[in-house]
Every structure is written in C-alpha cells, then in structure tokens.
Amino acid sequence: MNIINQFRSLSYKQQRDLLNQLQSVLSSSRPILEHRHVNNCPYCQSNKLYKHANYAGGGTRFKCVECGKTFNEFTGTSLHRVHKKELWDGFIRLMLESKTIREICVELKISKQTALDWRHKVLSAFNDLYTKQFKGVVETDDTYFRFNEKGKRGVVKYDRKLRGISNQQVSVMVTADRYKSIDLKVIKLGRITTSALEKKLNLDRFNKSNIIYSDNSRIIKNFFRDLDIQHETFIAKEKYNGNVHVQNVNNLTRRLKDWIKFNFNNVSTKYLHNYLNWFMMIEILKDKNNSEDIMWDYLMKSSSANYNFRKIENNYKILCS
Template sequence: MDHDIFLVWLNETDNLSPDQRAEASRILSGSPSLQAVVDLLEAKVREDRICPHCASEGAIIRGHASGLSRFFCKGCGKTFNALTGTPLARLRHKGRWAEFAASLRDGETVKVSAERCMVARTTAFRWRHRFLRAVTAGAIKLRGIVEADETFFLSSRKGERNLDRKARKRGGKAAKRGLSEEQVPVLVAADRSGTTISAVLPAVTAAHLQAVLQPLLDPDALLVTDGCTSYPPCAAAMGISHESLNQTAGQRVRGELHIQTVNSRHERLKTFLRRHRGIATKYLDSYLRWFQLAVIPKHQTPRAILAAAAGILPISRHA
C-alpha cells in the first residue's frame, strides 16, 4: 500500500466503534481469512437479530455447529447460522475456502483449483459459481470523462446436451463473417480514475446501453465512444454530454478524448477468458464478475474475495 494512502487509512481508524476496533485487532493479529469473514457475518447477525427464513427480529444464540454460532428464531422456530441465505451456505470443506479464494485471485482453471484445494473438479466448479453469485458492484458512479465501448464474444452453448446445430470443437468459429446473432456484446465503461464496469448486453441498441449506463453515470459526465450510432441517442436520452471518435478514419485521440482505457480492458478480459478454453454464454456474466473481482483490482486478497462471496463487501472497481 502507498504510504500516503496508509496514513489516510490510519487516520480513519479514529472513527471506529469499539466493536469495529476489536474486529480490526483480530484481523491485524493474523486471524485466518475465513474466520475473519465469519466473524463479520456473525457480528452483523448479532446486531440485526433478523431471521433469514421469516424476517422476524429477536433471534438468540443457541450453541455452535460446524464451527459457527447457531441462532434460534422465536418467530418460526428455525435455526440458522451466519452463512444461511448466502451462496456459501451448505458448502463443505470450509477450511479450504481461503485457498480457493486465492485460486480465484490467481485466475486458475477448474482443474488447477481442484488440485490446489484437494477437492473434486465438480466441487471446484460449483464453488466457483457459488462464490461469484453474491458478488455485487455496490454503489458506484462513473465521473468526469467516461469511456465506453463494446467487445464481442462468440455465443457458446458449451455443456448443453440437446443442440439444434452441429457441436463446435474448441470454441470454433462463427458461421457468418462480422457481427451477427452469433456474437454476444459486452459493454465496458471506465472513467479516468480507473473505476470500471462491465455488462452483457442483449443487443447494442440505445435502449440497452441506457439501461446499463444511466444508473452509473454522473449527470455531469462526458461520455466518449467510437462511432457506433447507438450512443448519440442513448446520451441524449440520459441528458449527458457525448463525444465520438471516428476510428474508421484513424481518429484515435482528440485532445484528452480517447477510448484506449476500455480497449485495454477488452484485451485484459479476453486474455483472462482465453485461459479457460471457452465458456458457456450462460456463465459469461459470472466470469465478468470474476474479472471485476480479481483481475482489475491490484493486490486483491483472499479475505476480500471471501467477503465479496459472502455478500458483505462490494467488489473494487479500480485498476
């Protein structure tokens, strides 16, 4: 961590509550990643006392099981723990989750993850998608100059048993040249601070672009794109400023305006996905979350990945 950032973080510790100080002390003393996340989850349950089954308040602690505190709901009579209602619920081998989070950070394949964590490949695959299911973006805004551009991936029905076409080997190629229904568009947008978002689009239309961008763009943002004709009506509908670059004519940069940041993100995303030797389109959104969770942030930690998988920490959007 940069020294100046560390000093800012250190000064913020004055605002911590006694419980937060105790939790920070446990983490700094070397508390295992999983236990630190479980402690945070249990602290939240103790604070809210809300049952995940019936939403009644007033749950009480009643013993322990599998290393977790058990809570009893007076309203419905059911018990639960800190993981109930999270994608990590009912997953076994908790002692190996931190190592699996490190495997996610390193972008490893299912085979390598399974060997690293000493679990079956089917277990590693199930863990991957359960861990990524709860990952959220949190409340973010793209500000200032915001670059946006789409990239495309060949539609894949990998793993399906009943296809209405001949199966392709190793990904294969599209039957048609250029853009077609066989290509799945992925929008990537980033501002100059490095904050980045990505999303699968049903199609590259003004309405679909607006649905993704409007909740994320600051009203004073300047949207910079290539010459795609869907962006001007999208920007007009959102009421924000828009500038386009005619890249077909070789206009890559105009003053401070360019889309090189998102094009770089495109290359990193494709490099990240390439090592997995083709993924099914139905899982593409999960892999985008993985890219945002573990590839874009610098020095991501297994603890942060576990916290994001447990739904208590939004993913970082900064490079």
C-alpha cells in the same frame, strides 16, 4: 533452524505432502465468521433480530422478529449449506490465481462438479457489489463474444467463419472512468439496442456530471442523449486536441479477452456474466497486498449470493429467448 534442516532432509515428495498438510491446517483455522457481520434478515431485510442459539461450528443462529425465520451467518451467502468449508481458503487463493477447474480439483482433491459449483457460488456474490458512481470522463464501448455452450454435450457446431454481428455472438458493454471504476455487463445476443442497455446497465452509476466518450455508435449516442448526459464521439481517423479517446476501455477489453482465452480457452455463455465479475474482482485486487482478506470481505457481504447462483439457469434461458 532445526525444523528447516529437518525439512530439507526430506525427499521432494515428503516435503510436498507436508506442505499440503500444513496448508490444510491453515485453511481450517481461518476465522471465516470474522468476515461476516449480520445486520439484516436475509429473507425480509428487517434489522429486528435477536440471537436464537449457537451451533457446533462456533457460530450463532438468529431469529427475525418480523418474519419469524431463523438463520445463521452463512444463510444466503456463497457458503450457504456448503460442506468442507475448511477447503475454501485454498479455493479462494486458487481463484485469485485464475486456476482452471482441473487444477483446483487436483490440488484440493474435490470433484469437478463441486469445484464448478463453488466457483459460481463465489462469483454470484459479486453481482451487486459494483455500485460506485462513475466520476468525470467515462469511456464506454460494446464488444462481442462468440456464443458458446462449452461443457454441454451434443451441441450444434457454429460456423467459425461467420462475419459480422449476429445472434451467434453475445454483446457486452465495457465501461470505465479514469479513476479505475469499471463495469462489464452482458447485454443480449446480437447487436446492442437502446432498450436492452436501459434494462441491463446500472443507470445509478451514471450522473449528469459525467462526460461519455465512445466511438461513433448511433445506439450509444442516442442512449446517453435520452439520459441527458453529455456525450462526445471519438473517431479513430480524426485527430483531437485534448484527451478525447477510448484507450482505457480498449485496453480493458483486450486484457479481458486475453485473460479468458489464456486461462480458460473461452467460457460458456451461460456463465459469462460470472466470469466478468471475476475479472472485475481481479482488476480491483491486483495492486492490493491483502487481496485474499479483501475478497473474503466482499464475498461475505452478499446475502443474495445463493439466490443469484440458483437463478443462473433461468437468466440464461431469458438471454437465449
């Protein structure tokens, strides 16, 4: 109680400075390595490893028997060669609150480029995490985002009054079953095609026991017919006796678009896939009490996060080609 009374006697600025210092101490004390369990070599995926040395940060270096390369717990992860790791606890907390780059820079006292790089290093870790198979009824629909080069100077201004679907829009498939498993995938510029769906969707998440509900899209019907998966069409003007609807997907799409518009006032197409990952992570964690710990567990599972981060520019060129 004496400490609390002393804290109350401080001015508001002194209280805020003290809280920031305490937060920094708390962040630097987080045992990040407890969330990382090294079982395979990040270079060749072999499990024939042995401890090679220790380093100053309190971690361990390993050596792979198969390829002979050495690495530590952070190699290949989002924290690969990242400085100021002690700030990442606060950084993850701000990400879970959907804070903007400007707000993160002010609170953590880092540069805009550092905050942007850290954000996409984190989000690149979630590319391959959503692999759980859909169960039972699965709703799916395509939605579209305006092609955007936010953050790039000297870009061509696009016609905001343009109607219909064109290459100035990016197609995204939104899929969800009724057990809260979801999937969001960037497909291509312009209208979806069956060949693009085959390349972009994770087909292992679907199985023959699924029943697919969608609107009256010929492309979606043909795609699932070729996969030999039962498909039923929902037409808004008709009334069905039963639960044939796409309300879950429509609600998910609305929340996604509202989240992007409210928090970021639209996002660059170059990074759209990562923002979809971010939204899926928020959806997974929204009812969890220990969301920060769970996010750290997800974050440190991926040994390909750094590789995915370096591929962003190339993937964007492929999307635009």
